[in-house]
Amino acid sequence: MMKRKITLKQIAKELDVSISTVSKSLRNSPEIGEETRLKVQAFAKFYNYKPNNIALSLKNRKTKVIGIIIPEIVHHFFSTVINGIEQVANENGYSVIICLSDDSFDKEVLNMEMLANGSIDGFIMSLSKETQFKGDFHHITEVINQGMPVVMFDRVTNEILCDKVIIDDKAAAYEAVQSLIDKGRKKIALVTTVDYVSVGKLRTDGYIKALLDNDIPFNENLIIKIEDIDTCEITIGKLLEDKAIDAVFAVNELFAVTIIKTANKIGLTVPKDLAVIAFTDGIISKYSTPTITTVSQNGIKMGNKAAKMLIERLETAEEEGNENYKTEVIETHLIERESTH
């Protein structure tokens, strides 16, 4: 009971050989005679010897660990991305260490500094709201300058040069709004977030472009920006009652489901009176009543791709200066459900 893991040194002592001999035996070095080699291997197997990861990390100057920094984890999209990252990480012998920024700049910085001191080989991250708001990215520049690769996904910034994985938010929003127009909807509102969240802005752009391309006048009053989900019902109620709209494009499914519930209270039927379409395909859309048409945002693929890019960069001899950073765009598509039927 309570037998600490056995080390090379202990094996060496026990068998009365040198540490080098043990190490070489276990790696099947031809330098070691067969008899000794087999003896060592048998002994090691019996005591279930496994090399110590920390010692290996120190020696090899790499940890085989990927650091993930995301705003929150109780969030369908982000946890899906983690799942995607973990899949390919695991396939390639990497572990993932996860830190949450809680959408706080300070926590993001602290966590990154903590992990950057040798704990991981590279970062995969999505920016916190506060970081995007402040526009301060020095902590990211710093780790990159130290030679630690960073892959950003979803909430990215142009101010940092690194690998990125995103969806074409603008095009996807365009497609969504176009689909509403194709179904004969004329007066389409947009329910979005405040502007400093990069994706929010892009989606707004797509919305506007779709309207204009279809010669529908763009009316600023039909855009409402929500900062706090809990107090948005009044704003949404007003939108629905006053503006006589026949469709809403929401930038996330929480907004969408709130809109539907509010509409029902007012006496509007979805989709007859009001078509609703949402960004971010999550679990709510699938189980809401009516089910909600969404722009799928394939988190798994995004995570897969981000992990692949990071590992690729980690494992190719990093000849300084071949930093041809890529931005991968994950394709989206519309999942048609009841809310726009």
Place this chain on the structure above:
Amino acid sequence: MMKRKITLKQIAKELDVSISTVSKSLRNSPEIGEETRLKVQAFAKFYNYKPNNIALSLKNRKTKVIGIIIPEIVHHFFSTVINGIEQVANENGYSVIICLSDDSFDKEVLNMEMLANGSIDGFIMSLSKETQFKGDFHHITEVINQGMPVVMFDRVTNEILCDKVIIDDKAAAYEAVQSLIDKGRKKIALVTTVDYVSVGKLRTDGYIKALLDNDIPFNENLIIKIEDIDTCEITIGKLLEDKAIDAVFAVNELFAVTIIKTANKIGLTVPKDLAVIAFTDGIISKYSTPTITTVSQNGIKMGNKAAKMLIERLETAEEEGNENYKTEVIETHLIERESTH
């Protein structure tokens, strides 16, 4: 550009003192003269010296990292628990490394072995379905025998002696069913999972006990066990049509929402014709139509507690044999919503 992190050795060389002097200066040792100390500190600050975590881990024989093994992460309850763990871990200077078992025994074993080789100080885990089915826990016994503390949560087993955090599944199920009875429901069905998932069994026990305590005959035909969520609609439909039940207790919210949707199709109104109550308070229950009454299963608290117990055990001098393992029970309560009104 591309300046690797500076080390004690480099500072020592640069300032022409010994490594020890640098180390001691940075830790404000009185052994070092003020002039030298300040000089070193200034230099270190300028070059943003931070001790290398890996080297510290190797030296101190502890990593300040907690390993988390869970079946899946795209899952409201589990991600909430992670959130709870991360909170207190962070407060105490720990990071979390997360591995997913995908409900596979082999992946669980592999991940644990990987992490157990020095990468972490202790485990927080919830058993995979397959592990519970097989009843094979040797991998857990092994890490415990190596002196690595393990805290299990939610899906636990009696066969392993270690700290545990659970909810009183039986009592909570009892309370839920009792509340249905109090509302005048007589014929209450149970929709649950297959038996080898520990929590499923306990919830069934609570259901039965509540019925019997209220002199309601227990009818085995009113219990249906679902193995695969995707093919359950037929089974559920049959239950609703044939058995003339007036309430359902579902062991998770996915079952609950499926039941409601099926009921609607058949022409039953929830809650008038059918009351529905679910275990596991997640995001679906809150946004479903009607909203679903649930037994809250406070994941944050569970994570908090699990992390506290683990850190407590890690940081108290581990005098061998003071293994008075505890099982903490997190209280639950009913969140009344529309589906049982």
Place this chain on the structure above:
DNA sequence: GTATGTCACGAAAACGTAATAGTGTTGAAA
């Protein structure tokens, strides 16, 4: 019989840190 080579293994360095145990210089007490 000397030179060369192979075999089988060991010693030591390196990764970066912290702590224990020295070491040389200075000044003061005896």
Place this chain on the structure above:
DNA sequence: TTTCAACACTATTACGTTTTCGTGACATAC
């Protein structure tokens, strides 16, 4: 003048690996 302590620093070890470089013993070649 000797002795001892204080001071300010250095050397060394240890954590657990892997790897490079040595080295002694023996055999073969010339």
